[in-house]
Amino acid sequence: MTGATDTALLTAIMQAAVDAIIISDGGGTILRASAAADRLFDYEDGQLIGQSINTLMTHDHADTHDGFMTHYLNTGEKSVIDIRRDIEGRRRTGDIFPLHVSVGHTRIGGEDLFVATLHDLTQSHASEDALTRTQRLDAVGQMTGGIAHDFNNLLTVIIGNLELLGLRCTDEKTREFVEDAQDAAELGADLISRLKVFARKGDLKPVATDLREVCNATISLLKTTLGGNYAITTDFDDNIDTILVDQSQLQSAIVNLVMNAVDAMHGSGELAFSISNVVIDDAYIAQELDISPGAYVRLSVSDTGDGMDREAQRRAFEPFFSTKADGGTGLGLAMVHGFLRQSGGHITLYSEPGIGTSFGLYFPARDTMTAARPPTVPTDARTQRWLERQILIVEDDPQVLKLSLKRIRDLGLQTHQATSADQAYALLQAGLKVDVVFTDIVMPGKMSGYDLAAKIKAEFPTVKLLITSGYTSDIISAKLPHDVSFDVLHKPYRQADLVSRLAALLADES
Template structure:
C-alpha cells in the first residue's frame, strides 16, 4: 500500500474511532472534514455539513464574533481561542442550543492554514451539575433554616412562658385580651418554626413499619372532606405493597399537603389521582432518569390535571417560602415540608409538570423486603438486549426534553435498533411526510407545538398505517392527559420504565407488523 493511501486510511480510521466530534475547517471557516461523531452531535448528514461554514454550528452571538477572532489571530498570532480549550455553546440542525467544550488547533497543510476543532458534548454534565446545584442549594437552605428555627424556638419559649405567667397574674380583662392575642401569635410562630424544622430534616420523626397502601386508604376520607366535592379523587392504593419504615402521621401530613396543593392548582375542579405501588429501580436507565439509587421502593404518586408549573417553578418548588400562590393563600412551606420528610425518611421525591396540563409528584420510600437478595421478577430477568439487532428495524424517537431524548436514543441503540430523532410531534410528522422510513415511532405525550403525542399517533395511523406507535408519559397516571382529544385508546408506557418493559412493548408491536 502506498504511504499516502496508508496515511489517508489511518486518518479516516482515527477520525471515525474518536468518541468526540472532530471538525477540520480552512481559514475562512469552511468545513473540509468531519467525523461521524460530529454529524451525530449537530444532527447533520455528512453531505449537508461538509462545505458549509462553521458559523452555522454556532448561536447567533458567537457566530457574529467568529470572523473577527479569526482575522485577529491570523494578523497577530495572539491566541484567544486557538490552542485553548473553553466551554461554549453549539447550535444543532434542529435549532437547539447546547453546551460543549471546544478545543481548536492550527496547522499548515500544503501551505494552507487549517484548523482542527475537537468538541465534547457537555449536556449530560451540565444537567448533572444543575441537579447537584439544586440539591446543594436545598441542603444549604435546610441547614440555615434549621439553625434559625432552633434559635427562634428558644426565643419563643421565653416569650410564651412569660406571657403565660403574666396571664395568670393579670386581673384586668383588657390586658388579658391583649395577652391572649400575643400568646396566639407566639404559638403560630412556634408552629411555623416546627414546619421549618421538618424541611431542615431535624424534626423528631417516629418511624414504624407501615403499610403505605392501607395508610393511604385511611387518609382518603380526610382528603375528600378537605378538598371538596368539586375535585374527583381516584385512588389506587394497593394494600399488598411491601412495608416501609416511616412516621405515619408525617406521611399523612405530607399527603394532605400534596392534595391541597393539587386542589389549589385545579381551581374550580378537576381530577386527582392518588396511587401506591411497588417499584423496582433495578435498571441503570431508570436510575439515570430519576436520580434514584437502584433498589426496591414503594411509590406514592399524587397527580392532578391543574395549572402545572413552568421550569423556574419546578426548580424552586421545594424551597421554603417559595410559592406561586397569592400572599393570602399560601406560606410556601407545604412542599418544603414534604421534601424534608421524604429525605429524612431515606426516600426520594420526583416532580413532573407541564404548564396547563398538571403536575405529578412521586414519593419513593425504600421497601422492607424479607428477601434481601431482591431477586428480579421474570420480566426483569429478560435479556436487556431483548430484540434481535439483525432485524434492522428503525425507530423514530420523539421527545422535547433533550436529556430524556438522548437517553431514549441510547436505550434503543442498546436494543439493537437504528434510530432517528425529533424534538416534537410537528418535526416527527414532517420527517415522515418527507419520506423517512421507520418501523415504529416512540413518542412522548406532552410536547410543544401543534401535535401532542395523541395527535401524532392519529396522523400516523391515518397516513402511515404500517408504522407502529408507542406512546410514553412522564406522568404517573393518565389523569393529566384525559383532557387531550383522541379518538381511540392508546397503551401508555409510563416513565420511569425499565429496559425489559421497553423491549417487551416494542417486540409486541413489531410482531404485529410481521404477522400482517
C-alpha cells in the same frame, strides 16, 4: 505508509472517535466531520461537509468568529487557537446547547487547516445543576435547622412567661392581650416545627406501614373536605411492599400536595393517586431520579391544574417560595421534600403549564428481598437482532431527549429525532422510514403525542407506536381527549421496562 493507508486510518479515526472532530479550511468550510460530530449536531452522515463552520455556532459567536480567525492568520496571535473553552453550539434543528471546544492549527501542502474537538456539556451541566440544587437545599436546611433550634429556645421562654403572666392577671382586658400573644407564639412554634421537617430534623416515629391504607384513609377525609367538584381516582397495585414511615407526617404530606393541587385547579378538576412497587436497578433511572438503586414503593399524586413553568419547578422545594396569588407560606412542598429525604426516600416533580402536575413520592421498601429481583427482560437488545431497526424519538425536553437517544442507541437500534409532534409528522410525510415512533404525549405546536399517534395509526399502519408520559393515564386522557386508546409507558421508567415494551412491539418482526 501509503497515501491510501493514511486516508483509511484517518477515516477510521473519524468514525471511531468518541468526541466530535471537525476539520475546516482557512475560510471556515468544513472538509471532514467525524460520525460523533454528525450525531452531535443532528446531521446525517456527510451532510456537514462543505458547510460553513458558522452554521454550528450561535449567531453572536458566528459574527465574531471570522474576525478572530482572520486576525490569527494575519498576525499569529492566538485568541482562540490552542485554547480550551466553553461555548454554545447550534444543532440543525436550531436548538442551542453547551459545548467544550478546543481548536488546533496546522498546514498541509501550503493550506491552512483547523481541527476542532468538541464535547457536549449538556449532561454535565444537568448533573451540575442537580448537584447545585441539592447542595443549595442542604445548605438552606442546615441553616434552617440551626435557626429553628434557637427560635424554639426563645419561644419556650416567651410561651412559659406568658403562661405565668396569664395566671397572675386579674384584669380581663389584660388577660385578652396575654392570650392573643400566646396564640401568636403557638403559631410561631408550629411554624418552627414545620421548618424542622424541611431541615430533616423533625421527630419522626416510623412504623411498618401499608401505603395504600394511609392513602385511602387520607382520601376519605379529603373527599368530605373537597366536595363534589373534584374527581378522585385511585390505581393501587394488589401486592405492595410495606414501608417504614411516620404515618402522621405521611398523611400531612399527602394533604399538602392535594391542597396545592386544589389551589391550582380553581374550583374543579381531577386528582389521581397511584401506588406501585418500583425497583431502581439500572444507572439510567438512578441518575434521572438522583436516588440510590434499590426497592421502593412509589406514590404518585397527579392533578389537572395550571401546571408549573421551568423556573417554578426548579425552585418548587425551596422554603418560602410560592406561586400562589396570596403568597402562601411557601413551606408545604419544602416540608414534603424534607420528610421524604429524612425517611430515606425521594420526591420527583413533573409538570406542564396548562396540563397539570404530577408528584412521585419514593419510599424505601421494608422488604429488602425486593431489591434482589432481577429485571424480567434482558437489557441487551442486540441479542434480539434489533441492530437494523429504526426508531423515531419525539421529545421536546433537550435533557430527556438526550437520555432517550442514549438509551435507545445502547439497545442497538438506529435513531432519528424530532422535538415536536408536528416535526415528526413532517418527517414521516417526507419519506422517513422507521419501525417505531416513541413519543411523549405533551408537545409544543399544534399536535400532541396522542394526535401524532392517531395520524400514524391511520396513515402509516406498519409503524409501531410507543407513548410515554410523566402523568397518569387518567389525568392525561382528561386533558387531551382522543378517539384512540394507547398504552402509556410512565416516566420515569427502567431500561428493562423500555426493552419489554419494544420487545412486545417488534416481536412479530425480530
